[in-house]
Amino acid sequence: MKTMIRRNKSKEKKDKKRIMLVCGSGMVSSTLVYPMVEEILKEGGYRFEIIKGGFNDIKNHASINLILTTVSPLPKEVVEMGIPVVVVTSLFRGDKESVRENIYTELKK
Amino acid sequence: MSQTIINVFKWVFAQGAPVIVPISVLILGLVFRAPKKGIFAGALRMGVGFTALFALVGIIFSALGPAANEMAARFGLSFSVTDLGWPTQSGIVFAIPWSMAAIAVFIVLNSILVATGIVNTLNVDFNNHWIFVFYMGATLYITGSWVFTILVGLIFWFVSLKMADWLYPMIDAYYDMPMEGITITHAYSILWAPIGFLLDKLWDSIPVIRDIQWDHESIKEKWGFFGEPVFMGWLIGLFVGVIAYFDWPPTGAQISSALSLAFTVSFFMLLLPRAAELIVAGMAPLSDAVRIFVTKRMPGRKFHLGLDAAVLVGAPEHVAIGVLTTPIAFLIAFLLPGNKMLPLGDVAGLFIFICVFITNTNRGNIFRGLLNSALILIPVSFWIGSAMSPANMVMANSTGFALPEGAGLISSLCVGTTPFGFALYKVSEFFTGIGSFKDLVIGISIIAVFAFVWYLMRNRPKEYAKELLGE
Numbered sequence: 001m002k003t004m005i006r007r008n009k010s011k012e013k014k015d016k017k018r019i020m021l022v023c024g025s026g027m028v029s030s031t032l033v034y035p036m037v038e039e040i041l042k043e044g045g046y047r048f049e050i051i052k053g054g055f056n057d058i059k060n061h062a063s064i065n066l067i068l069t070t071v072s073p074l075p076k077e078v079v080e081m082g083i084p085v086v087v088v089t090s091l092f093r094g095d096k097e098s099v100r101e102n103i104y105t106e107l108k109k
Numbered sequence: 110m111s112q113t114i115i116n117v118f119k120w121v122f123a124q125g126a127p128v129i130v131p132i133s134v135l136i137l138g139l140v141f142r143a144p145k146k147g148i149f150a151g152a153l154r155m156g157v158g159f160t161a162l163f164a165l166v167g168i169i170f171s172a173l174g175p176a177a178n179e180m181a182a183r184f185g186l187s188f189s190v191t192d193l194g195w196p197t198q199s200g201i202v203f204a205i206p207w208s209m210a211a212i213a214v215f216i217v218l219n220s221i222l223v224a225t226g227i228v229n230t231l232n233v234d235f236n237n238h239w240i241f242v243f244y245m246g247a248t249l250y251i252t253g254s255w256v257f258t259i260l261v262g263l264i265f266w267f268v269s270l271k272m273a274d275w276l277y278p279m280i281d282a283y284y285d286m287p288m289e290g291i292t293i294t295h296a297y298s299i300l301w302a303p304i305g306f307l308l309d310k311l312w313d314s315i316p317v318i319r320d321i322q323w324d325h326e327s328i329k330e331k332w333g334f335f336g337e338p339v340f341m342g343w344l345i346g347l348f349v350g351v352i353a354y355f356d357w358p359p360t361g362a363q364i365s366s367a368l369s370l371a372f373t374v375s376f377f378m379l380l381l382p383r384a385a386e387l388i389v390a391g392m393a394p395l396s397d398a399v400r401i402f403v404t405k406r407m408p409g410r411k412f413h414l415g416l417d418a419a420v421l422v423g424a425p426e427h428v429a430i431g432v433l434t435t436p437i438a439f440l441i442a443f444l445l446p447g448n449k450m451l452p453l454g455d456v457a458g459l460f461i462f463i464c465v466f467i468t469n470t471n472r473g474n475i476f477r478g479l480l481n482s483a484l485i486l487i488p489v490s491f492w493i494g495s496a497m498s499p500a501n502m503v504m505a506n507s508t509g510f511a512l513p514e515g516a517g518l519i520s521s522l523c524v525g526t527t528p529f530g531f532a533l534y535k536v537s538e539f540f541t542g543i544g545s546f547k548d549l550v551i552g553i554s555i556i557a558v559f560a561f562v563w564y565l566m567r568n569r570p571k572e573y574a575k576e577l578l579g580e
Contacts, residue, residue, distance in 0.1 A: 023419055023420070024417070024418075024419025024420060024421075024422040024423070024461075024462065025382070025419050025458065025462070026382065027196070027382050027385050027386045027389060028236050028237075028385075028389050028417060028419060029416070029417055029419055029420065031386050031389040031390045031393060032235070032236070032389065032393045032396055032397075034390070034393065035147060035393055035394065035397070036397070055423055056336065056428075069423075070416075070419070070420050071419065071420055071421070071422060071423040072284070072285075072286060072287050072420065072423065073284070073285055073423055073424065074423045075423050075424075075425055075428055076425065078423075087287040087288070089287065089288060089291065089416070089420055090287075090288050092233050092400070092414060092416060093233075093288075093290075093404070093414050094400065094401060094404050
C-alpha cells in the first residue's frame, strides 16, 4: 500500500499531458471512446487532461501533447501542426492493446 | 399490494424521458454486465442531458415562436415546422421507453447474422441506430401496429447493413484508413451512395459540367465561418428577426428584438451539442457492454466493423462541402416549393456527414457533391423532414418528451435524409388503414427507384475501387 502511494507521488512530478480527443462532430464517437481512453491513460500512470472536441477545435487549444482521433485522415492543416496523432478507431473493435501501445509510445517520446 | 406496484409503474412512466431512459439504461446495463459504476454515472448524465435538452427547447420556442407568427402574419411565410436538429431528434427517439432495448436487440441480431454469414458487417455504432428506432416509433405511434413497427425496423436496418457490405470495397480504397475492415453503417449517408454513383455517370456525360473542378483549400479559407454553429445561429436568428420584426426604418425596439433573437438562436446552437453529448456519454457504458458481449461470442470469423460517417469527414472535400451546404440549405428553405420547415438545429452541422456518399462516389469532386446536395439531397431532406412532423409530435407527446406549451410543430432535417425509412413508414400507413392510396404510391415509388438505381450500380463499388487504386 505504501509503495503504491509513493509511486503515485513520484508520477505527479511528471508533466501533465494535454491530450485532445477528437471526432467528426465532437459529440458522438469521441464521447463513446472517452472512458476507454481515460482508462488507458490511467493504467499508464500518466497525469493527464483530456480535451474533447471536433477536429476543427484543435487549432483553438495551445500546447497539446497528443491528438487522439476517430477521424482519419485528419485534415491537412491539423497534420501540419506537427502534433503526434494516434488513431483510436480500433477501440470500437475492442482492440485496446494496439491503441494502448501506440499511445504509450507517443507519450514516451 | 399489486395496486401499489401498478401505481409505481404508472408514476415512473408519467415522469418522462429523464427518468424512464436512465432506468432502462440501468436495467440493460445489468443484463449486458456493464461495470456498475459506469452505468450509474451514465444513467445520471443521461437524465441531466434530457433536462438540458428540454430547457434548450423551451428557450428556443419562447424566442422563435413569436417571430414565426410575425413572419406568417406579415409575409405569409409559413414555417409551421421547426427543425430542432438531430441532437434533439435523437433525444425524442431515446425517450421511447423501449428504444435502448431495441438497439441492443439489433446489435445482438446483427452478430447472429454475421456469425451465420448472411451479412459481413457488424454495426457497433450504438447511437446512430436511433434512425431505425425513429421510423419504428413513427410507425407505432401513428398506426398502432407492432407488426409493421417491427417490419419497418428490420427491413430498414437490414438494407443498411447490406449497403455497408456493398460499399466496403470503395471505402477501403477511397480513404487511407489506418486499419482494415472499416465500413460505414450510417444509414443517413450510405443509402445515398447508389444515387451518388448514378449522378457521377450523368455528370460525366454532360459537356462543361464534366470538366468543372473546385479547389477545396480556398473554399475553407473563404467560407469557413459558415461551419461555426455560433456564427450561423446568430446569423439565422438575426435574419429571421429582421424579416419578422423590422419596419423601414426600424425602431430601436425592433432592432433589439432581432438582436435578442440572434443571440438566443446562437446560444441554442452552442449548447445543443453539449446536451446531446451528455446523453451519448450516458449510453457509452451500455454501448461498450453490448459491443463486448457480441464480439466476445464471435471467435474467428472475419467481419467489417460498421461505424459513423463522422470518422471520414476529415477529408478536405467533406470539410468544404460541410461549409458550403450550410448557406445553400438555408437558401433552399426559403425557395423550395412546399417547404414548411425553418432550418435551425441541423442547418450548420448535419450535411457534412450526410453528403459524404454523394461526394466520395463522385471522386471527391466538390462541385458535383454540391450539385447533388442542392438538387436532390437537401430538398428531399426538407420535404420528408416536414412530412414527418405529425409523427414527431405524436411521438414527443406520447413519450413524455417535454415540449413547451404553445410550441409549434417540430421535426428535423436529419430524419428527412433517409427516404428509404420514410418509404417503409408510408407503406405501413397504407396497410394499417391510416394512410391513403397516395401514401402507398409514394412509399412504393421511393423503394422502387432506390432498388432500380442500386441494381444499375450494383457492380460500381468494386469497379470504382479498382479505378481508385489503379490511379
